[in-house]
Amino acid sequence: MNMLRDYSRLPSFINERINDYVSNLIDQEDNGKNLVLGAKPNQGDIILQSNDYLSLAHNPMIIDAHVQSLLANKQTAFMSNVFLQNDGLDKNVEANLAEFTGFQTCTIAPSGWIANIGLLQTICDSDTNVYIDFFAHMSLWEGARITGANIHPFMHNNVRHLKRTIKRNGPGIVLVDSIYSTIGTIAPLVDIVATAKELGCAVVVDESHSLGTHGTHGAGLLEALNLTHQVDFMTASLAKTFAYRAGAVWCNNATGKVVPYVSFPSIFSSAMMTCELDRINATLDVIKQSDQTRDKLQSNSSKVIKGLKSIGFNIRSESQIIGLETAEKTNTRKVRDFFEHEGIFGSVFCTPATPDNKNILRLSLNSSLNDSEINRILSVADEAYHHPDLYFV
16 A cells, blocks of 8 residues: 655754744744734824835825836836846936935845845955944845855944954955944944045945935935045945835946946846836935925934933934834833834834844834824833833833
8 A cells, every 4th residue: 555655844954943933933922923013003003114214105206107107118128137237228217326326326226135235245255354333234244244254343333443343354345334224323424434444445335224314405424424435335225215125236436337247136136127217216306305304304303312312211313213122022022012002103123133132112203293293102102111011221
């Protein structure tokens, strides 16, 4: 008698790994969900989870440009970006983004993750020293890791530690965010760039959370600080202020010419569609005209930060991103549930986005918040801060 064998079971070495993930990441106290998954918002709740800082996702001019491009039946090639580098193809969006920021070239990527991974694959190898801020985005860490580079972390925003580390190990590439996505701090870019150049290093600045919100007409922090021409590379996710899923690499050197032919994520990912590029171009036009909206965002951020500090919170933020530090998992769950019960929805950051037991409830502010909503946020935060069952670092 032939017996059918059960081939559906995973090998033990995989099964053990997956079971470990399930045990650590799927919390039974959250009804079998990950810590980042709380309740669903109701109408009237205040949603502070989105990176759409200028509230452009539903802008009618941007949507109309996207729809009109779709209806125009423009030719779209579903193929790798590597085949689409001829001069005859439409490179207007990349040229416009380069001119906007003041860099020599810009290369569009399907995401900010792909932009960072692809750039670092192009400029790093196993002989390269990489100096990376401890809080830098995971895409920068991963990009350095997969190249086999010699990774040297330095303490967050600590230029003296960066300088000592470079002197000890030699020239390399310095990787920083302009605004850090967990706690909203701003990098001391003037001092970091000066230190890097003094010691023979190249500089990569990820402006994902400052492009569109800072600088002249939103051109970014490097532009605002007059640093554009001193920085070798800039990257950004356009899934933040641009409110769409894309990324880009800006260069002040010949690297921009070769990224499409060296970057594996670029070669082996499909190119952006014409309608997507038209949408990004339209978004850029709106961002340039949004000075009042940027002022409102900065005003909202200042009010919330000042209010939270007056309550007693240890707020390190200098931007529209505010991290309430909630430590370990149980307390984080309680804090999350308290805020959500009161109609305030932030984003929980936990491993692998933060170290173990250093969780954060992140509040991403936007320009659409009014004074009544800000007062409501601060009122709920005040109740949480003084609640006997909750604590904040």
